[in-house]
Amino acid sequence: MRFQTFFGMLGHWAAIDSDAPALIYEKDGEKRTESYAQLLAAVRDRAETLKVCAGRCEAILADGSRDCIVEVFAALKAGLSVALLDAAAPDETLREQLKACDTGLVWGDEDLCEELGFTALAQTDAKPGDVLFFTSGTTHRAKAVVLTEESLCSSAYNGGALLPLQPSDLLMCMLPLSHVFGFVCGLLWGLSCGACVALCRGVRHYLDDLATFRPTALSAVPLLLGFLVQHELLNPELKLVLVGAGDCPRPLLQRVKDRNIRVSFGYGLTETSSGLALSLGTDPMSMTVCPDDRIRIAEDGEILVDAPTCVMKGYYKDPEATKEAFTEDGWLRTGDLGRLDEEGKLTITGRKKDMLVFEDGTKLFLPEAEAELAALLPGLELALYQKDGKVWLAVAGDADEKDVKRKIVPWQDRQDRSHKIAGITLREDPLPRTATGKVRRWEL
């Protein structure tokens, strides 16, 4: 089903079967089930309260709880815009993001709000119905992608059209709702199909949530999937896994398939409200383009996207970056390289943008990160690269490893766990570069 609003989505399924379960979650140690009709009523009630704030932006410190979901849906219903922030991100990152989205309304854990000391009130440029997601990895310069309820609903429709769930299905939501992949594929995919969504009880329950809720479908980033497989946590009822938001090793996909679980690999960006293409056949890397999206390959191999219903409105208050993100004829530049086969199936072949993508779905933008590090290590030539899934720093020149390690501490302290530099290599020779001066990272 195609919806334009989250409220409309809930209303549709509530009208068909008012008792149909929408969410399963735990509160105060008790497992609770909430029907589509009950969830709809909760959203309506909360929206009434929020109406006085219509036209403003509410920052939601997303903790994946049922109340958090109600808050998002209600705020949009009440005519607010919403910025979804990761409650588990470092405080400095959260402060930066709160500042960047011009909000004076913050929803979240009271202690955390107080700790952040957030009291400022400002006028937002976001429009009612806008949903702001911060691109993962931009820790210093907070950059928000402006999506809308409609674009997120369209993305969920795309997923459901290619990989339909049934009302009898139970989708496990384990990913952060502040990431568009988690929000669309962990929550909206299920709700748009009238299925029930089980809400993860927090990271400490990663070890037992699947055994507790016994889902039939799961969306995961490669790192989480690898963890669940390694510790044999996939439950026998599980029949479909959607993995995305990062490169996934083929042996891992095979190990899931060996358990008679269908695996689909998804490709998408925050800028496209998540899914652009999904693998449906036996080859997880050969992906069918979603119904609302058109893809073409530029001369240099970059994947370009035309998807009016799903593509972002732009980067929040950054018209220059928004302009750069599109070609002159309006196609979104993905920064990824790929090819289309004769059947129109998409395969990703590499990355054009200067960024690292991690198995937990987060990204590190290299020019920005390297400029910050260069300021801490003046006179040294440096570059970041990825080795065994971790960040490494290459330094050329007269440098001492202990000294470098000490000087980069302020940068390390600001990074998400997966972005911290895990190792340093010292080089006597200059860094290898292309004719145009770009670092040949693959040679580091």
Place this chain on the structure above:
Amino acid sequence: MSREELRERTIKIIRDCVPELADTEITEASVVNTDMGMDSMNFILVICKLEAEFGVKIPNKLWKKLSSLGDVLDALQKYGA
């Protein structure tokens, strides 16, 4: 429990959870990510195992502040280990 005993038991659990660290020297100053090379999922596993081992619960919002082994030991002691 003394700090020393807590440290030794914690290091043993870390090594059990992340076998790659068998030969790595781990001190209180060791930073979980950079010196131990632990990814975020292994970090979650280690903290869960430590909580179970010592019968404590470290509030979720403190997890992101645990940088070094010393921080982890401080948190375990603060919450009853």
